[in-house]
Amino acid sequence: MEANSNTNKTISNAQLKEMGYWDSTMEYLSTIDSSFYTIYKDFLLTPYTNNIFDAKTIExxxxxxxxxxTNLCQSKLEMHIKNAIIHGATIEEIFEVLKLVSVLGMHTCxxxxxxxxDEYNAYSNHSMSVCLNEKQTEQKNQFIKKMGYWNRFRDILLVNDGQFFESYLKYLTNPWEKDIISEKLKEFIYIAIDSSTTHLFEKGLRIHIRNALKYGATFEEIMEIFKIVSTQGSSTFHISLPILEEAISEI
Structure with a gap:
């Protein structure tokens, strides 16, 4: 038992040195399957050793x-918030990330x-026409000026409910009114959540890759985002292993 404890301590110390964090899930995984743990660790570790992003950006x-x-993995969120702070992230920077992410709900629209x-046109047997008045046209131009893109669904939304559109515009653009995090990093955040395994929103992903390139992003940086997001599957372990461990302890 003592030897096993020392081994786990050695693993945890190495993990802390390489990635900056260690938690009970990592420890339990290293205990029940040490060979898979090594594979798992190396998979998670790659973005931290490629030197494309600094540790704070990764976090x-x-x-x-x-x-x-579309994910909301609390245990990993807690771990990465703590680690981001360790690597120098401020409360303001983390909150800006959360603002950017929260607008994902608009993908419903x-x-x-x-x-x-499409279905309304098919049912009514005529094509819906959208005519913006002067105020609505100004709102549309304001959106394009701030965000750099537009889609037809926003025309329909704007005509249907100008007040809701105005509140949406303010909600979406609020993080862009401040320089707490860079424009390029904002686009990186959008790329991450649009390419996540639990969302895969291709239309938004294309727009935000295009915008990131406009803000000076490199091919390698965007590739690195995909590598980081690909580790999202590790949420399976962070949700499941504590449940497994507790269940075994009750037998």
């Missing part, structure tokens, strides 16, 4: 993935409204 991207409405339009 902010991890926060985005785990705070995403991005996906739903085009389908509604």
């Amino acid at each position: 902010l991207i991890h926060i985005a993935i785990n705070a995403s409405p 991005a996906v739903g409204i085009p389908i509604l339009e």
Whole structure:
């Protein structure tokens, strides 16, 4: 038992040195399957050793993935928030990431409204026309000026409910009114949550890759985001292993 404890301590010390964090899930995984743990660790470790991003940026991207409405892995979110702070992230920076991620709920409209339009047109046997008045045109131009893109579903949303659109515009653009994190990093956050395994929103992903390139992102940086996001599958262990451990202890 003492030898096993020393082994786990050696593993945890190495993990802390390489990635900056260690938790009970890592420890339990290293205990029940040490050979798989080595494979698992190396898979998670790659973005920390490629020197494409600094550790703080990696942790902010991890926060985005785990705070995403389509994922919400609390244990990993807690771990990466703590680690981001260790690597120098401020409360303001972390909160800006959370603001950016929270707008993901609007993808309900991005996906739903085009389908509604198609089905409504088929049912009514005529094509829906969208005519913006002067105020609505100004709102549209304001959106394009701030965000750099537009989709037809927003025309329909704007005509349907100008007040809701205005509140959405303010909600979406609030993080862009401040320089707490860079424009490029904001786009990286969007790329991360749109490419996440639990979302895979291709239309948004294309827009935000294009914008990131405009802000100076390299091919290698965007590739690195995909590698970081690919580790999202580790949420399986962070959710399941504590349950397994507790169940075994009750037998």
